[in-house]
Amino acid sequence: VETLVAIAVLLLAVTAPLSLATKSLNSSVLSKQQITASFLAQEAMEYIRNIRDENVIKHNDWLYADSGIQNCFTGQCIVDPTLASGTDNIKKCQGGVCPLLRYRATNGIYSYDTGVGTEDSIYTRVVEMADVVNNREVAVLATVSWSGPNGVTYEVIARENLTDWQY
Numbered sequence: 001v002e003t004l005v006a007i008a009v010l011l012l013a014v015t016a017p018l019s020l021a022t023k024s025l026n027s028s029v030l031s032k033q034q035i036t037a038s039f040l041a042q043e044a045m046e047y048i049r050n051i052r053d054e055n056v057i058k059h060n061d062w063l064y065a066d067s068g069i070q071n072c073f074t075g076q077c078i079v080d081p082t083l084a085s086g087t088d089n090i091k092k093c094q095g096g097v098c099p100l101l102r103y104r105a106t107n108g109i110y111s112y113d114t115g116v117g118t119e120d121s122i123y124t125r126v127v128e129m130a131d132v133v134n135n136r137e138v139a140v141l142a143t144v145s146w147s148g149p150n151g152v153t154y155e156v157i158a159r160e161n162l163t164d165w166q167y
Contacts, residue, residue, distance in 0.1 A: 037144040041158035044142040047081040062164040072129040082111040122146040137163045
């Protein structure tokens with residue numbers, strides 16, 4: 001009987017720390033995913049803001065000038081700042097479904113590049129825009145969603161209003 005009690009106490013002493021370690025690992029994985037998602041949402045916002053600023057400096061229409069941003073006003077779109085300037089960096093999502101971002105392990109960059117060395121990531125980034133004040137202010141919404149460690153869907157949402165600061 002003493003041996004059985006000793007084994008039970010030993011099992012309890014070993015099981016509790018292992019359970020705690022497992023929960024800690026899951027928590028750290030989720031934290032890393034949330035940080036990555038936050039940076040991906042911020043990247044899309046920074047790119048849209050950069051387009052606005054470049055258009056103003058070039059004396060173009062403050063938001064629309066050949067940037068593809070108009071796609072984001074008519075539905076969901078994807079933003080890929082990693083493409084060379086002047087290419088199709090902003091595209092409308094086909095059929096209302098935006099593709100997964102792809103990850104290139106050699107340089108740690110997320111993009112929509114389907115080249116060799118890239119693989120689907122867990123993240124989907126969607127950008128939407130709406131007029132707030134006609135041709136003076138727009139609302140930008142960047143949503144990054146993913147399936148977390150336990151199969152639960154998480155999302156990070158970044159929202160910002162951009163104005164025509166030259167108006």
